[in-house]
Amino acid sequence: MQRFLQAFRVGAWLGWKTESNWTNPLFYILWSLLLPMSNGLIMTMMLRVLQRTGNSSGADLLPYVFIGTVVYSIVALLLDSMAWAVLEDRERMGMLKYIAITPSSMYGYLWGRGFAKVSINFLAVPLTLTFGALVLDIPIRLSTINWPLLLVVVVLGLLIVTFAAQILAGVTLMIARHAGFVGQAVSGALYLFTGALFPITVLPNWMQVIARAVPLTYWLEGMRRALWVDAQNPVYNTGLNQLSTTNLLLILLASAVAMAVISIPLQRRAEHRAKEKGLLDMNTAY
Amino acid sequence: MQPEYAIRTVNLQRTYKTKERVLKALDGVDLAVRPGELFGFLGPNGAGKTTTIKILTTLLLPSGGTAEVWGFDVLHEADAVRRHINMVSGGESSGYGLLTVRENLWMFTQFHGMDSKLANKRIDELLEVMGLADRAKTRVSFLSTGLRQKMNYIRGLLTDPDVLFLDEPTLGLDVEAARTLRTYTRHWLDTNPGKTVVLTTHYMQEADELCDRVAIISGGTILACDTPTSLKYSLQQDVVFRLFTTPVAPAFLQAVEQIEGVQSISQRSGDQRDELSLILRDDAILPQVLSQLATHNAGLLSLEKRQPTLEDVFVNLVGHSLSESETTA
Ligand SMILES: Nc1ncnc2c1ncn2[C@@H]1O[C@H](COP(=O)(O)OP(=O)(O)OP(=O)(O)O)[C@@H](O)[C@H]1O
Ligand SMILES: [Mg+2]
Numbered sequence: 001m002q003r004f005l006q007a008f009r010v011g012a013w014l015g016w017k018t019e020s021n022w023t024n025p026l027f028y029i030l031w032s033l034l035l036p037m038s039n040g041l042i043m044t045m046m047l048r049v050l051q052r053t054g055n056s057s058g059a060d061l062l063p064y065v066f067i068g069t070v071v072y073s074i075v076a077l078l079l080d081s082m083a084w085a086v087l088e089d090r091e092r093m094g095m096l097k098y099i100a101i102t103p104s105s106m107y108g109y110l111w112g113r114g115f116a117k118v119s120i121n122f123l124a125v126p127l128t129l130t131f132g133a134l135v136l137d138i139p140i141r142l143s144t145i146n147w148p149l150l151l152v153v154v155v156l157g158l159l160i161v162t163f164a165a166q167i168l169a170g171v172t173l174m175i176a177r178h179a180g181f182v183g184q185a186v187s188g189a190l191y192l193f194t195g196a197l198f199p200i201t202v203l204p205n206w207m208q209v210i211a212r213a214v215p216l217t218y219w220l221e222g223m224r225r226a227l228w229v230d231a232q233n234p235v236y237n238t239g240l241n242q243l244s245t246t247n248l249l250l251i252l253l254a255s256a257v258a259m260a261v262i263s264i265p266l267q268r269r270a271e272h273r274a275k276e277k278g279l280l281d282m283n284t285a286y
Numbered sequence: 287m288q289p290e291y292a293i294r295t296v297n298l299q300r301t302y303k304t305k306e307r308v309l310k311a312l313d314g315v316d317l318a319v320r321p322g323e324l325f326g327f328l329g330p331n332g333a334g335k336t337t338t339i340k341i342l343t344t345l346l347l348p349s350g351g352t353a354e355v356w357g358f359d360v361l362h363e364a365d366a367v368r369r370h371i372n373m374v375s376g377g378e379s380s381g382y383g384l385l386t387v388r389e390n391l392w393m394f395t396q397f398h399g400m401d402s403k404l405a406n407k408r409i410d411e412l413l414e415v416m417g418l419a420d421r422a423k424t425r426v427s428f429l430s431t432g433l434r435q436k437m438n439y440i441r442g443l444l445t446d447p448d449v450l451f452l453d454e455p456t457l458g459l460d461v462e463a464a465r466t467l468r469t470y471t472r473h474w475l476d477t478n479p480g481k482t483v484v485l486t487t488h489y490m491q492e493a494d495e496l497c498d499r500v501a502i503i504s505g506g507t508i509l510a511c512d513t514p515t516s517l518k519y520s521l522q523q524d525v526v527f528r529l530f531t532t533p534v535a536p537a538f539l540q541a542v543e544q545i546e547g548v549q550s551i552s553q554r555s556g557d558q559r560d561e562l563s564l565i566l567r568d569d570a571i572l573p574q575v576l577s578q579l580a581t582h583n584a585g586l587l588s589l590e591k592r593q594p595t596l597e598d599v600f601v602n603l604v605g606h607s608l609s610e611s612e613t614t615a
Contacts, residue, residue: 094378101343278346281345
């Protein structure tokens with residue numbers, strides 16, 4: 001545990017040092033708003049265009065889409081962060097081997113890197129949601145937010161994504177190639193399968209099966225329920241409105257535990273495999 | 287609490303499997319290094335030096351045999367091994383470009399759980415030694431390759447390891463910096479009894495002057511392992527000549543190798559002339575070599591009888607000189 005914390009501290013410190021290299025805090029705020037805001041705006045515009053061309057089912061999906069895309073932006077960032085740290089340290093910095101020979105925990109170090117990434121970018125989510133509420137008239141009101149639910153869902157969701165990121169990092173560690181695409185591919189695919197952009201009911205049946213097996217689907221649903229009073233209204237036909245919030249939380253909890261149970265031995269396995277193949281000081285001619 | 291051996295390997299094996307072939311990089315390496323030794327690895331490219339170091343630093347698993355560092359098994363007690371070692375490899379430019387020199391170094395002391403104040407004190411001392419003191423606040427991305435390497439060397443020493451692995455640490459350093467590094471490494475060993483250094487190098491002189499013992503490795507096996515003096519002494523019964531000639535053809539070298547009593551001949555081609563190192567069992571064989579020179583239409587420019595060097599030992603064992611292997615590699 002002490003080794004984990006030590007390494008976590010160093011990882012977080014390094015992440016902050018290298019990724020928040022802002023001379024001016026204003027730039028930082030602008031930067032952290034840019035990505036989720038542009039995502040949110042693009043989706044909003046698309047939705048408006050679609051509704052105008054008459055494809056509307058009557059229900060205004062704007063809050064659904066807006067919350068989904070904004071929350072998902074942090075998923076994408078975090079999911080990729082640890083795999084990226086592995087690649088960057090191994091290939092560009094040539095430092096992974098020097099970290100690997102220290103008596104610290106690589107697992108803890110990667111958690112630190114992931115934590116830095118989330119904490120640097122996290123502010124963007126409430127800021128963008130506020131922007132949505134004020135400018136796009138998204139029905140999120142301080143008085144109607146279910147704060148306790150929000151807190152629980154945020155914590156469980158971040159745990160799930162962090163463990164998932166850890167699994168991706170483990171996979172990257174075992175791949176003898178510049179595997180920068182792994183994280184992107186996964187976060188791209190999940191965008192489709194988590195109902196971030198549209199309710200999963202629009203997917204073909206077999207894809208819905210996949211979507212229902214992805215924990216993040218329930219996370220986004222949980223976030224919507226916490227932030228938006230009308231989230232469970234059957235008119236939106238999200239495919240999840242029958243699910244009680246208690247069961248939703250249980251699914252999230254079980255997922256977090258399951259992901260932890262997979263990720264911890266996987267990391268150990270990945271380190272062993274990397275040592276077997278001599279990949280820790282790999283340089284794949286970046 | 288020193289172990290009996292700083293490093294001990296028995297029948298160490300390592301194979302690399304690629305799509306095309308299976309390569310035996312280490313083929314039964316036995317090593318026994320005592321605490322306090324400065325132990326050198328000398329060998330041509332691809333001999334297995336880096337592979338050995340990677341196994342000993344827990345970066346790579348052996349395919350067979352056993353290896354212990356500071357009394358701990360590299361396979362089953364990797365964490366314990368890591369508490370006692372550090373490693374520096376030369377000829378690369380590693381480091382976090384966005385961090386300053388000091389931040390880079392400090393970061394690594396934290397992986398070892400070092401007290402921050404002590405760490406900074408040591409960083410200052412070592413920056414001073416390596417002549418980097420005025421660069422402490424410079425971003426690493428602004429450092430030249432050589433300066434990064436000095437920083438890397440400091441990183442290796444910073445945690446005060448019991449066994450320090452240096453893989454070609456002076457590769458790419460200028461003469462002055464290389465000398466500083468060698469002198470300091472020796473000084474560090476002399477002032478910290480029991481500390482052990484394993485060094486790989488291509489520079490004969492570095493191995494000769496610096497190392498207490500040298501292992502000559504080629505093709506994944508150790509051909510000889512002794513003090514530089516004893517290694518050279520093994521050639522003492524032989525005579526070593528250095529000849530400068532007009533350029534000679536490979537046929538000449540082959541003809542000389544056929545002569546009874548010629549231990550080895552190696553060639554270093556220069557501008558307009560060749561330098562030949564000749565190891566003979568006896569002075570009396572020299573005339574035969576010279577007559578071959580005439581047969582092959584080459585002229586003798588100068589001839590000198592000299593003491594055997596480590597290079598001669600190397601040539602005698604490996605069959606060619608280090609510089610030759612570098613040009614053909
Ligand atoms: N990851 C790898 N995959 C396949 N073969 C490898 C790998 N690493 C090293 N080898 C091969 O193993 C052999 C030994 O390599 P090693 O790096 O140990 O040599 P070395 O003595 O350090 O050489 P040099 O003086 O060039 O640094 C070489 O033939 C090399 O090509
Ligand atoms: Mg090498």
